[in-house]
């Protein structure tokens with residue numbers, strides 16, 4: 001299965017970067033499944049139902065979220081009717097929406113997508129390791145599903161590496177989101193799981209993690225609340241990771257980063 005995962009879409013710049021390229025990418029890379037993190041898609045904060053519809057119409061199959069899941073409150077009454085939008089699995093019991101979704105491709109193959117949130121330097125939540133382990137008692141890679149992708153939305157690199165190793169051999173891909181900074185450590189772990197600490201953001205990198213620089217810098221320089229943070233509006237670099245999995249085992253055969261547009265060094269998967 002050929003899977004593309006794109007990191008946090010930030011504001012209009014990120015949305016336009018993704019939507020303008022996705023139809024071509026789907027075709028050129030023969031993608032079976034496209035997953036995006038869209039917790040910052042609506043003006044940097046949250047995801048509106050309207051923008052989720054634009055992303056689905058533009059070629060996205062599954063949307064993941066994170067600590068900004070509920071910044072747009074109009075998503076709360078919408079999410080239960082939109083199972084392809086998932087929020088972190090380890091939110092408290094009773095939270096609207098789901099932390100995972102099983103997708104069936106047009107050819108009948110299945111993929112499970114999971115969203116979880118880390119706890120180091122983040123809001124306290126249920127244990128993501130235990131939550132995912134519990135979920136995986138009901139889903140077996142290569143048996144009940146051809147692929148399993150885990151978006152670990154977390155600040156700490158150590159927590160992400162630990163999760164990758166805990167899940168090695170039981171899922172196809174563990175990829176981090178939330179830092180808005182792509183890491184160069186994509187690799188296949190010893191038991192066959194593809195891993196990258198952070199996919200990076202889809203947004204304008206002439207910024208402070210996607211937000212326009214002046215108000216973001218003021219927060220650090222003056223230690224006073226300044227102007228409201230606004231997404232930077234220059235051209236986005238869309239950042240993510242592509243993985244090809246073996247349908248029999250569900251494990252990764254190859255992976256490569258993708259960075260297109262905007263300021264960052266460009267790279268395109270060549271398989």
Ligand SMILES: [Fe+2]
Pocket residue numbers: 008039040066178179180
């Ligand atoms: Fe984010």
Ligand SMILES: [Fe+2]
Pocket residue numbers: 039066067068153177178179
């Ligand atoms: Fe986040």
